[in-house]
Each structure stands twice: as structure tokens, then as C-alpha cells.
Amino acid sequence: MTPLAPTRDEGGAGAASASAARPRSEPLGTRQEHLRSLSIAWQLARLDLVRRYTATMLGLAWAVASPLLMAAVIGLVFARLFGVPIAEFLPYLFLNLTLWSFFVACLDSGAIAFIAAEGYIKQIPRVAFFTYPLRMVFAAFVTLALGLVAAAIVSFVFGNRPSVYWIGILPALGVWFLFGFAIACISGVLNTAVRDFQYIQSVGVQALFYATPVMFPADLLVEHGLQWMLTYNPLYHLMMLVCVPLLINEPATLPHWIAAAITLAAVSAFAIFAMRVARPRLVYWL
Amino acid sequence: MIHLDGITLTFPGKGARSLRERISSTFGVKTLPAGRGEVTALRGIDLRVRHGEHVGVIGLNGAGKTTLLKVMCGIYTPTSGRVTVEGDIACLFEVATGFEMEATGWQNIITRGLLVGLSRREVRERTREIAEFTELGDALDRPVKTYSAGMFLRLAFAVSTSILPDVLLLDEVVAAGDQRFHEKAQRRLQQMVDHASILVLVSHSMETIRRMCQRVVWIEKGLVRMDGSAEDVIDAYTTQ
Numbered sequence: 001m002t003p004l005a006p007t008r009d010e011g012g013a014g015a016a017s018a019s020a021a022r023p024r025s026e027p028l029g030t031r032q033e034h035l036r037s038l039s040i041a042w043q044l045a046r047l048d049l050v051r052r053y054t055a056t057m058l059g060l061a062w063a064v065a066s067p068l069l070m071a072a073v074i075g076l077v078f079a080r081l082f083g084v085p086i087a088e089f090l091p092y093l094f095l096n097l098t099l100w101s102f103f104v105a106c107l108d109s110g111a112i113a114f115i116a117a118e119g120y121i122k123q124i125p126r127v128a129f130f131t132y133p134l135r136m137v138f139a140a141f142v143t144l145a146l147g148l149v150a151a152a153i154v155s156f157v158f159g160n161r162p163s164v165y166w167i168g169i170l171p172a173l174g175v176w177f178l179f180g181f182a183i184a185c186i187s188g189v190l191n192t193a194v195r196d197f198q199y200i201q202s203v204g205v206q207a208l209f210y211a212t213p214v215m216f217p218a219d220l221l222v223e224h225g226l227q228w229m230l231t232y233n234p235l236y237h238l239m240m241l242v243c244v245p246l247l248i249n250e251p252a253t254l255p256h257w258i259a260a261a262i263t264l265a266a267v268s269a270f271a272i273f274a275m276r277v278a279r280p281r282l283v284y285w286l
Numbered sequence: 287m288i289h290l291d292g293i294t295l296t297f298p299g300k301g302a303r304s305l306r307e308r309i310s311s312t313f314g315v316k317t318l319p320a321g322r323g324e325v326t327a328l329r330g331i332d333l334r335v336r337h338g339e340h341v342g343v344i345g346l347n348g349a350g351k352t353t354l355l356k357v358m359c360g361i362y363t364p365t366s367g368r369v370t371v372e373g374d375i376a377c378l379f380e381v382a383t384g385f386e387m388e389a390t391g392w393q394n395i396i397t398r399g400l401l402v403g404l405s406r407r408e409v410r411e412r413t414r415e416i417a418e419f420t421e422l423g424d425a426l427d428r429p430v431k432t433y434s435a436g437m438f439l440r441l442a443f444a445v446s447t448s449i450l451p452d453v454l455l456l457d458e459v460v461a462a463g464d465q466r467f468h469e470k471a472q473r474r475l476q477q478m479v480d481h482a483s484i485l486v487l488v489s490h491s492m493e494t495i496r497r498m499c500q501r502v503v504w505i506e507k508g509l510v511r512m513d514g515s516a517e518d519v520i521d522a523y524t525t526q
Contacts, residue, residue: 040400047389047397119384124401125359125375280363284298 037131044131045138052139063143064150067097071154074215082217089217091155091247096214098147099239102140102180104205109136110184111191111198118286129282130275133184141177148173148242155247165245168252172241175260179238182264182271189274192285212236234263288335288358288453288484293367295353295508299323327353328364329508340485342499342516344492344523350508351488352379355455358486373452373483376402380458382442391426391433391441392417398445412448419444419474421467440467447474454482458489492520 053059071094079089110133114121117132148169156162191197212235213221221229230236237259244252278285327350335341343351356362357369359377384401385394395416399409417426420440430438443459459475479485479498489495495502495516502519504512512519 036400036403039406040397043397043400044386047386047393051388117384120401122356122361123377123379123383125361125377126403127401283361283363 033126033128037128037134040127041131041134042138044135045142048135048139049142060146063146067094067101067147068150068154071097078215082220084217087158091151091158091160092217092243093215094154095148095151095243095246096239098144098151099176099242100209100212100214100235101147102144102176103183103235105140105143106137106180106184107187107201107205109140110187111201113184113188114192114282114286121283121286129279130181130185133188134181137177137181137184140180144176145173148246152246160247160249163245163249165249165251168245169242172238172245172252172260175241175264176238179264179267182267185271186267186274189278189282192278192282208233208235212239214239234259238263287337287370287372288333288486289368289370290331290333290354290357291368291370293328293331293333293354293357293364293369294326295328295350295357295362295364297325297327299325327508328357330367331505331508331510333503333510333513335484335486337483339501340479340499341487342495342502343486343488343505344490344495344502344519345505345511349505351505352457354505355457355486355488358453359455371453374403374449375453375455376446376449376451377455378443378446378457378459382438382446385430385438385441387431388429390428391420391422391430394430394441395426395445398442399448402446402449403451404449416444416448419448419470436464443471447471447478450478450481452482453484454478454486456485456487456489492524496520 053063056062058065071090075086075090075093078084078093079086082089113132113136114129120127121129121132152162152166187197187201191201211229212233213230218230218236221227237256240256241252241260244250244256331350331354343354345351353362355377357364358371359375360369360371361377384398386397389397392413395413396409399412399416400406404412420426420437422437422440425433425437430441433441456475485498487495487498499516502512502514502516502523503510504519504523512522
């Protein structure tokens with residue numbers, strides 16, 4: 001047997017006093033835990049992705065094909081219904097569905113993040129709890145990234161040409177990632193504490209889906225005097241951050257960014273609060 | 287060093303799981319009679335384990351031995367009391383949980399390696415050695431959902447024992463598997479024990495405790511009933 005070298009480089013710094021591995025000053029874990037957690041979350045997400053995309057014949061292509069097919073079917077009907085040119089409506093619909101899928105994936109997989117990790121949480125100490133929702137968000141984000149590439153191609157096919165404003169998509173994706181991470185943590189904590197939450201959540205998401213201009217043009221709400229449904233819908237603003245630069249070749253306007261920033265700040269604050277409350281209790285909820 | 291000061295741990299009961307109780311308790315209102323379904327596993331444990339000590343923990347089933355171990359390594363946060371642990375800590379349990387069922391044995395070695403505290407580089411360096419130790423061969427290419435209980439044990443054991451922590455907590459882990467593997471595992475575990483400055487071993491085998499520990503703590507109903515030299519405590523425990 002090869003001799004075993006001491007583990008954990010940080011062990012040398014040694015003797016870090018840990019109050020049950022949860023020092024009071026850092027209720028969400030130590031810095032080392034955080035860095036390690038990124039690596040663990042990414043490893044777990046990779047397993048999820050590999051599993052998801054090697055189980056089927058088309059594999060990774062499904063990540064793109066399934067929203068594309070859906071967009072094609074809905075697009076053909078709705079473009080006529082709303083009297084919008086298909087060349088304009090299809091890329092819009094496809095992009096919206098891709099973003100919406102990410103939102104739903106974060107909530108749904110976030111809800112079971114801790115429950116699915118019960119075996120780890122109950123036996124392996126010193127892994128920050130956010131690792132488990134982060135795992136889910138990493139996997140969903142890779143799918144989102146693929147969808148966006150496809151959306152860009154669809155947009156291109158229908159005559160939209162890349163412009164410098166597409167760069168604005170990158171910070172927007174950063175916002176989406178953090179937003180997804182925050183809601184996955186919240187959903188995970190709430191659903192682990194009260195298992196009924198998952199069902200309440202899915203009803204809420206359904207309702208939000210019909211209230212958000214995902215499958216219909218946003219103008220339709222304005223025409224019917226429902227401007228407020230856009231103004232107060234955080235999802236709408238978040239989606240515009242990506243839609244505007246990609247489809248209209250303009251930078252997303254300041255109000256959208258402000259609304260997105262407020263949304264992100266609010267959900268992040270709530271997520272941090274939820275994780276702090278959950279940290280000493282979560283293991284007993286499982 | 288491990289310091290436990292007045293550790294009390296009460297598991298929330300089933301009643302606390304309901305939506306109604308959770309909402310009302312958030313606002314400080316108890317709608318359920320106090321204590322329904324609650325279990326107090328530890329009732330004010332004080333314990334100091336210094337460097338170089340090998341401590342055995344004995345007691346009947348349900349006495350709170352495993353709970354105590356989980357408090358030491360930070361998996362359970364006590365209801366009240368203070369836990370202070372210095373140094374890297376690792377705990378091994380008799381039955382390991384937490385596998386990616388659809389993933390292969392190889393992938394599980396990597397994942398578990400990261401989880402128990404190895405860096406990516408260390409995992410890469412040690413994967414082969416860990417795999418060899420498991421003797422699972424081609425089975426490592428299969429999803430672990432096809433594994434038998436014994437195979438899971440080997441996999442988890444091989445990964446968990448590939449690190450050398452300062453503080454080692456063992457729960458009924460003496461060695462795993464069949465006779466031949468048992469001897470091999472025993473040696474590997476001994477290496478880990480030799481390196482660790484503190485060992486806390488929970489076991490029902492007095493023979494094992496006698497062999498590995500100089501000091502023994504007898505836990506009964508969540509309290510320390512007796513704490514002293516291995517001989518004295520084991521004598522008292524077996525003749526009670």
C-alpha cells in the first residue's frame with residue numbers, strides 16, 4: 001500500500017478552533033469550506049449533466065431540441081393568433097422558454113437539493129450546505145447556456161445579426177445565475193422544513209407563467225391596460241435583460257437593470273437569511 | 287483537543303414537521319403540547335479529550351453514543367452547550383450513506399474524495415490507490431446502484447480511510463468485509479489511528495475497546511455514567 005500523505009494543506013495552518021465546525025462569527029461556514037464547496041458542487045453537477053445527457057440517444061441535443069420543438073409548435077399557432085410575424089415571434093418565444101426553464105429548474109431541483117443530499121449531510125462534516133443547491137444551479141445553468149447559444153443561432157437564422165450589444169448578455173447571465181442560486185437555496189430550505197412547500201411552489205410558478213410574457217408578446221398586456229403586470233413582475237425585467245440585446249440589438253434599458261438589481265438584492269438577502277436559520281437545524285429536518 | 291461543555295441535544299419531534307406547528311412556532315406560539323415526539327438524546331455532557339488520548343465510548347443501544355459522535359464532528363448542532371474541536375476531523379460510520387446511485391464506482395470515489403476533504407489534485411493522485419484497495423476491479427465501471435452492501439462498504443471505507451485526520455471518530459467501524467479484506471482494512475485503519483492524535487471509538491465490542499483505548503466513557507440515557515480507565519469502566523459496565 002502506498003503511504004498516505006497528510007491531507008488538507010490547510011491542516012498545516014492547523015488548530016483552527018471550530019465550534020462544532022460552526023464558528024459563531026461565520027454562520028455560513030469558513031472560507032475553506034466555501035472554496036471546497038464550489039469544487040464539490042461542480043463535480044456533482046457534472047455527474048447530473050452526464051447522467052441526463054447520456055441516458056438518451058440524442059443526448060445533449062435534447063437540451064436544445066426540446067425547447068426548440070416546443071417553440072416551433074407554439075410559435076406557429078400563437079404567431080397567427082397574435083398577428084405577429086413568425087420571424088420575430090419564434091426567436092422571442094424560444095429565448096423566453098429557455099430562460100423560463102432555468103427559472104423552473106432552479107426552483108424544482110432546488111426544492112429537493114437537501115433532501116437528495118441527506119446521505120451526505122448526515123455523515124460528512126464540514127461541507128457547506130449551499131453546496132447542494134449550487135449543484136442543481138450549476139447543472140441548470142449549463143443547460144441555459146446551451147439554450148442561449150441555440151437561441152442566438154435561431155435569431156441569426158431569422159435575420160438578426162450579432163451586434164456589440166450582445167456583450168450585455170454576459171452581465172445579465174451573471175444576474176440570472178445569482179438569482180437562480182438564491183431561489184434554489186430558498187426553495188431548498190423551505191421545502192426541507194415543510195414538505196408541503198413544493199406543491200405550493202409549483203402552483204405559484206404556474207400562475208406566474210401565465211402572468212409573465214413568456215408565450216405572448218409583452219405589448220399585449222400593455223394594449224389591455226395591464227402595464228402594471230409588467231412593471232411589478234421581476235421575471236419580466238430579468239428576461240428583458242437578455243431578450244433586448246439578443247433580439248432587438250439594443251442595450252437593456254436602465255429601468256430593467258434597476259428592477260433586476262432590486263430583485264436580486266431582495267432574493268439574495270432572503271436566501272442568506274434562510275440559510276443562516278437552516279444551518280444548525282437542517283440536519284434535523286431531514 | 288475536543289471540549290464538550292454542557293451538551294444537550296433534543297431532536298425535534300414529528301409534530302414539529304407539520305405546517306401548522308412550524309408557522310405557529312415561528313411566531314413563538316406552541317400549538318402542540320410541549321415535548322410531543324421530541325427525543326432528548328444528550329442531557330448535559332461535559333467531556334474533555336486531550337491530544338494523544340484514545341477514548342472508547344460504550345453504552346446500550348439508544349444511549350446517545352452515535353449522537354455524541356455527530357455532535358463532536360459538527361453534523362449535529364447541539365440544542366445547548368459548546369463544542370470546541372481543534373484540528374482536522376473525520377468520522378466513519380458502520381454503514382456509509384451518500385452515494386450517487388447512477389454514477390460509476392470511479393465517479394463515486396472522486397465525489398466522495400472531494401467530500402471528505404481531499405483537493406482535486408489529491409483525489410487525482412489517490413484515485414488509483416483507493417480503487418486498488420477496494421478490489422472491486424471492473425465493477426468500478428458500473429453504476430453503484432448495482433452494488434451489494436459489502437461493495438458499498440468497501441468503496442466508502444477505502445475513500446474515508448485515504449485521509450489522515452488529526453481527530454478520528456469511529457462509530458462501530460472496526461473493519462469491513464470478508465476475512466481477507468478485513469485484515470487488510472484493519473491494517474489501513476490502524477495506520478489512520480496511529481496518525482491521529484485523538485481517537486474516539488464507539489463500539490459494543492469490549493475486546494476492541496480494550497485493545498484500542500486507554501480511557502473509556504460510559505454513556506447512559508444521554509449522560510456520562512462513568513469516565514475512567516478502560517479496565518475500571520468496562521468492569522463496571524459488564525458487571526452492572
